[in-house]
Amino acid sequence: MERVRAHLRIHGRVQGVGFRWSMQREARKLGLSGWVRNLPDGTVEAVIEGDPERVETLIGWAHQGPTSARVTRVEVKWEEPEGLEGFRVTG
Numbered sequence: 001m002e003r004v005r006a007h008l009r010i011h012g013r014v015q016g017v018g019f020r021w022s023m024q025r026e027a028r029k030l031g032l033s034g035w036v037r038n039l040p041d042g043t044v045e046a047v048i049e050g051d052p053e054r055v056e057t058l059i060g061w062a063h064q065g066p067t068s069a070r071v072t073r074v075e076v077k078w079e080e081p082e083g084l085e086g087f088r089v090t091g
Contacts, residue, residue: 004052005034005081010044010062012072019044020089022066023058030054033084037091049084 010019020036023046027034032050039045046062048055065071
């Protein structure tokens with residue numbers, strides 16, 4: 001099975017709105033691995049690994065986020081997968 005890795009930086013009103021926990025829930029539903037965390041500059045950073053179509057689905061979700069979020073921009077960088085397991089909220 002092909003596996004891809006996307007490194008995301010999500011901008012907008014994305015902290016204090018449940019973004020990380022919502023992303024974790026969505027990632028787990030999709031069977032994806034990785035992590036998500038808040039950064040000091042007010043953005044959210046995430047790394048997602050898994051099936052290409054499912055990773056694209058979660059990237060699409062990140063452009064909206066949970067109801068109370070206001071996403072203005074999502075930066076995506078493609079990287080080599082590292083074989084992460086599970087999806088966790090850090091920082």
